[in-house]
Amino acid sequence: MSQSATAPPARLRRTQSGSATSGVLCSAHAGGNAALFPQVLALHVPDGAVVADVTHGQGVFWQQVAAGRYRLLASDLATGTDCRALPYAAASIDALVLDPPYMEGLLRGRIETRGGLGSHAGLRAAYSSGQEAEPARRWHQAVLDLYLAAAAEARRVLRDHGILIVKCQDEVSANRQELTHVQLVMGLAALGFYARDLFVLVRSNRPGVARLLRQVHARKNHSYFLVFQKVPDGQAVARYRTRTLAPVPLAGRA
Ligand SMILES: C[S@@+](CC[C@H](N)C(=O)[O-])C[C@H]1O[C@@H](n2cnc3c(N)ncnc32)[C@H](O)[C@@H]1O
Numbered sequence: 115m116s117q118s119a120t121a122p123p124a125r126l127r128r129t130q131s132g133s134a135t136s137g138v139l140c141s142a143h144a145g146g147n148a149a150l151f152p153q154v155l156a157l158h159v160p161d162g163a164v165v166a167d168v169t170h171g172q173g174v175f176w177q178q179v180a181a182g183r184y185r186l187l188a189s190d191l192a193t194g195t196d197c198r199a200l201p202y203a204a205a206s207i208d209a210l211v212l213d214p215p216y217m218e219g220l221l222r223g224r225i226e227t228r229g230g231l232g233s234h235a236g237l238r239a240a241y242s243s244g245q246e247a248e249p250a251r252r253w254h255q256a257v258l259d260l261y262l263a264a265a266a267e268a269r270r271v272l273r274d275h276g277i278l279i280v281k282c283q284d285e286v287s288a289n290r291q292e293l294t295h296v297q298l299v300m301g302l303a304a305l306g307f308y309a310r311d312l313f314v315l316v317r318s319n320r321p322g323v324a325r326l327l328r329q330v331h332a333r334k335n336h337s338y339f340l341v342f343q344k345v346p347d348g349q350a351v352a353r354y355r356t357r358t359l360a361p362v363p364l365a366g367r368a
Contacts, residue, residue: 142314147281150315151175154339155209158277158311159184160361163208166271168197168264175211175281184209197264202271208359210268213281214260216294216337254287257294262301265342269305274346275357278307283337291331295338302342308354311341 139157143150159165163184167175170188187202189195197212249256261280268278280302282294299309317335345354 141312142316144316144318146174146318147315148174148177150313150339152179154279154311154313154341155179155184158279158341158359159209160359162361163359164206165209165211166200166202166207167211167213168195168200168268169211169213171213175213198260198267200267200271204270205273207271207276208273208362209277209279210272211279211281212261212264212268214257214264216257216281216283217285254285254290254292254294257285257287257292258297258301261294261298262305265298265302265305265307269307269344272344273362274344275359276344277310277359278302278342278344280340280342281337282340284334286331286334289330295340298340303351306345306347306351307342308345308351308356309340310343310356313339313341315339 139153155165161183164187165184166187166189167173168189170176170190171192173188176186176188187207189197189200191197195201197214249259251259261282265278265280272278280298282298284294285292295312303309315337321333321335323333343354343357343359345351
């Protein structure tokens with residue numbers, strides 16, 4: 115009996131495409147926002163996209179982004195635009211960047227007890243406008259309320275499958291561990307956002323502590339860039355899969 119009569123049919127060999135490399139973007143970085151942010155954008159936002167940075171502040175995020183790569187719409191409370199009430203039409207934005215004050219101390223109603231006084235004045239200048247109104251709820255809940263209200267507004271202005279990049283840092287508030295990044299992933303899922311990616315940024319310098327009696331929690335020296343994607347109405351966040359955001363030619367925009 116010939117071999118061909120008994121041998122199973124030859125299996126087609128799968129040809130792997132792509133090339134071996136270690137030059138991939140990793141999830142954890144040591145350094146600063148200005149170096150990491152352009153890499154987050156490059157991975158998740160197509161060139162030419164309309165990107166609204168609604169808490170633009172001093173524009174640190176954009177310092178190392180090549181000019182003209184995206185169409186940046188910059189706004190901030192300090193220049194008169196509240197990220198919870200944006201002047202953009204529904205579904206008109208490809209990607210949105212949100213980095214509000216992440217420490218409850220910067221949102222306290224009374225200016226005398228607000229964080230960022232004295233030797234911490236630089237913190238207030240970099241992280242808040244100093245014009246935040248008295249929040250409806252106190253402590254860490256004020257931080258979450260701001261993020262979630264801004265995310266709801268982001269959902270309105272983003273087009274379907276649009277990208278929302280959220281900067282945040284966990285905090286211990288009133289002796290309670292608040293894992294802001296977890297709270298945001300859960301809160302934004304309820305608003306119709308899929309958590310598409312997560313980056314951890316570790317400070318390269320050691321944080322100083324002015325008066326330490328007894329350490330209770332680990333001192334935080336890391337923050338996050340969370341990357342969300344808008345799940346279209348009627349689709350389940352739990353079943354959504356990462357989708358490439360196709361660039362929209364300028365001519366196709368309203
Ligand atoms: C952490 S800083 C942003 C820093 C910014 N990403 C940068 O690269 O320089 C927070 C910013 O949120 C702004 N802000 C606070 N509340 C806001 C609100 N309700 N709407 C818009 N911006 C707000 C502050 O004025 C401040 O500039």
